[in-house]
Amino acid sequence: MPTIDDVRALAMSLPGTTEARVRGRVKFRVGRIVYLAFSRDETELGFAFPKEQREWLIGGDPEKFMLPAAGDLRYNWVLARLAALAEVEMRALVLDAWRMVVPKKVSLLICDVGPRDGLQNESTILDPPVRAELIERLAGAGLSRVEAVSFVNPALVPPMAGAEEVMGLVKRKPGTVYSGLVLNEKGYDRARAAGVDAINYALPVTDTFARRNQNTTVADAIATGRRLVARARADGLPITLTLSVAFGCPFEGPVAPARVFEVVGQALETAPDEVVVADTIGVGVPRQAKELVSGLVRLGVRRAGAHFHNTRNTGLANALAALEAGAEVLDASVGGAGGCPFAPRATGNIATEDLVYLLEGQGVRTGIDLDALIEIAGWLGNQLGRELPGMVSRAGPFPGEPARA
Numbered sequence: 001m002p003t004i005d006d007v008r009a010l011a012m013s014l015p016g017t018t019e020a021r022v023r024g025r026v027k028f029r030v031g032r033i034v035y036l037a038f039s040r041d042e043t044e045l046g047f048a049f050p051k052e053q054r055e056w057l058i059g060g061d062p063e064k065f066m067l068p069a070a071g072d073l074r075y076n077w078v079l080a081r082l083a084a085l086a087e088v089e090m091r092a093l094v095l096d097a098w099r100m101v102v103p104k105k106v107s108l109l110i111c112d113v114g115p116r117d118g119l120q121n122e123s124t125i126l127d128p129p130v131r132a133e134l135i136e137r138l139a140g141a142g143l144s145r146v147e148a149v150s151f152v153n154p155a156l157v158p159p160m161a162g163a164e165e166v167m168g169l170v171k172r173k174p175g176t177v178y179s180g181l182v183l184n185e186k187g188y189d190r191a192r193a194a195g196v197d198a199i200n201y202a203l204p205v206t207d208t209f210a211r212r213n214q215n216t217t218v219a220d221a222i223a224t225g226r227r228l229v230a231r232a233r234a235d236g237l238p239i240t241l242t243l244s245v246a247f248g249c250p251f252e253g254p255v256a257p258a259r260v261f262e263v264v265g266q267a268l269e270t271a272p273d274e275v276v277v278a279d280t281i282g283v284g285v286p287r288q289a290k291e292l293v294s295g296l297v298r299l300g301v302r303r304a305g306a307h308f309h310n311t312r313n314t315g316l317a318n319a320l321a322a323l324e325a326g327a328e329v330l331d332a333s334v335g336g337a338g339g340c341p342f343a344p345r346a347t348g349n350i351a352t353e354d355l356v357y358l359l360e361g362q363g364v365r366t367g368i369d370l371d372a373l374i375e376i377a378g379w380l381g382n383q384l385g386r387e388l389p390g391m392v393s394r395a396g397p398f399p400g401e402p403a404r405a
């Protein structure tokens with residue numbers, strides 16, 4: 001039987017853990033999924049999965065393990081593991097149980113940012129009608145949110161010119177959210193006038209990037225963010241704060257998570273609907289993804305999300321780590337379209353079809369039609385005149401058409 005200190009060390013090593021004393025019992029809440037609770041005399045340990053409202057007490061005696069009468073097989077599996085448990089296996093056991101319930105518990109939204117982040121960094125510029133068609137195709141494939149446009153200066157970002165025209169052309173599908181990226185209040189005015197359903201405000205976390213990308217400072221960008229959240233609330237628009245260069249800055253190098261949390265802490269005073277950490281230049285690794293997302297959860301953001309570029313081939317690993325740490329929104333772009341203005345040969349965002357393939361295989365239902373996405377990736381590649389880097393669209397789904405022997 002592990003001691004309370006063993007369990008404390010185990011629990012606190014997992015992201016997002018909190019300790020509390022509830023009705024005389026010590027309870028550890030691990031993420032939002034598993035509770036570990038001691039009996040009052042601290043000789044027995046219980047596991048609870050909050051939504052199921054079930055709890056099993058585990059004492060030193062295997063006869064004391066209680067199986068639920070109509071238990072879910074997965075929980076019986078947990079109990080079987082517990083029965084065979086040696087103290088040294090506690091960490092692995094809890095991690096497994098935690099991961100096992102992720103597919104069922106997770107509420108995940110995939111936002112396709114291809115029409116914005118993807119196209120913005122492609123050398124071929126697409127006309128508004130083609131961009132509108134891309135947006136419609138994505139909604140048709142089941143994407144519940146599409147970042148359709150960016151309200152930036154068209155002289156500085158020519159592929160994003162005509163945002164209003166694109167928004168006017170899109171035949172909207174009920175239930176799909178069409179969002180727009182803004183960098184300042186002027187962009188917000190345009191976004192609102194163009195009738196977007198949601199606002200995404202890019203908030204840089206380093207001063208050099210803030211100056212180079214949107215001619216501001218971090219302090220001013222935070223102040224702008226607060227005003228935009230207040231305005232969005234008054235206008236009834238959901239608003240996301242996306243923290244640019246949260247994993248590393250092309251000008252200032254590595255960015256400490258503490259810096260990111262400091263910015264979030266200041267920005268949170270007006271409580272945006274969502275806070276997303278963005279690996280703008282694709283330098284992040286899963287350890288960082290876990291640390292940053294679990295930090296957002298701990299800071300009490302309403303919904304945490306993450307945005308990855310696959311520049312160094314760590315994008316999907318980062319996405320999975322972010323999901324396990326509590327992210328409820330992941331950005332991706334169909335085909336992996338895009339690049340990075342700060343790294344000439346870089347690839348774009350993680351490919352939406354690769355992410356959907358991965359998540360569905362993991363048991364996370366995305367509601368997105370993978371075959372349709374693959375078709376869109378092919379279509380978009382033709383429009384852009386190049387083969388896009390997404391891998392599932394090239395290899396095909398599995399199982400798919402049987403190969404010829």
Ligand code: ZN
Binds near residue numbers: 117278279280349
């Ligand atoms: Zn991006």
